[in-house]
Amino acid sequence: MQATITTPGPFVKRADAVSLWLFIAAGAAIAVWVAWSAVARIIDVLPNHDVAVLAVFAGTPAEAPIGPDGAPVAVALEEAWLTVPELPIAALWAIVIQQVLLVATVVTVVTALIWLSRNLARGVAFSRTNTALVATAGIVGLLGYVAVPFFGNMAANGGFAAISDRTFDNVIMSVDPFTLVLAAFVVAMMSTVFSIGERLQRDTEGLV
Template sequence: MATTTHANPRHSITRADAVSLWLFMAAGAAIAVWVTWTAVARIIAVLPNRDVAVLAPFAGTPAEAPIGPDGAPVTVELEQAVLTVPELPIASVWAVVIQQVVLVVAVVAVVTALIWLSRNVARGVVFCRTNTVLVATAGTVALLGYFAVPFFGNMASNGAFAVLSEHTFNNVIMTVDPFALVLGAFVVALLGTVFAIGERLQRDTEGLI
């Protein structure tokens, strides 16, 4: 009489692969801590709302830079610059705070999902429902963060422009690269599909003779 056995969902990995995954997890944790630290420092620096430095995008705005012979001024086109504003509008201050909070939440969420995924893979579990959800979660949160962080940054820089120019300089620019956003969405969808197919194949092989 034929007997059925269940396929083991675990796959052996080499010691070198396991070490690489654990180093990757350690690096991810360090990045999350560093981003959190810098975000908290940024919020603390902005909340007093005095001499606030804001990174602002420009659309090829001409400016003078002392890069000629003996420091002679040369006309250049600005792509971005740091503006120091005596006092930002309250909405712009909160935009900076929200930007930093969103950045921390996005980075910590992505790092947590990837560390969890790496831990599963290091233990030999590659294709499973949990890993598929982790891949989809990390990708989706990364895309949302990629859009939201510069969005709130633009709100802050627009407030800085309004203060310095007394509302006479219009420089509303969205700094999110749509090509990179679409490419990122494609990669996330592809990875999610790969893991979903792998999970289904893993499930279908269970019970084979």
């Protein structure tokens, strides 16, 4: 008697496939928008004249006109945009590097997720390629999460130095360590899940 092996059909329903392709389109749009915004930001700061820099404060006392008839009220300043007449060269290049890293991070992550979504839409769930895509998106995303604000802080500190003639010390790292650890845990878990799924599928196929 000759055994007949039936190949299973795709596990993705039509509605799920449509959702995945919409996700792909949204990811591509996000990557294009981030790239365009980064280029615009670089063009805006390169003349090095009245440069706007996002600065993070540690509850610095300030006054805001939010009282009756616009009366000043004491507030704790956490974040503000500084307009710096001229940034130090190091701070200026920090902004350029920040934007380049932002684009590289977003494009890499979006490309990996688009590729992954395309594979899933075609019925390929667990494979070495998908495992590598998940790991790549996660690791690059984590590195970008740290590196992008790091260079932003460098630019902000240069802005503080230029405005205060180096008399105001406000060196702050704006990365939330709890969020970073949580994101790293999620990335590790997803990579492990895809790796285990890949191994189980390979072992199952070996039994057929």
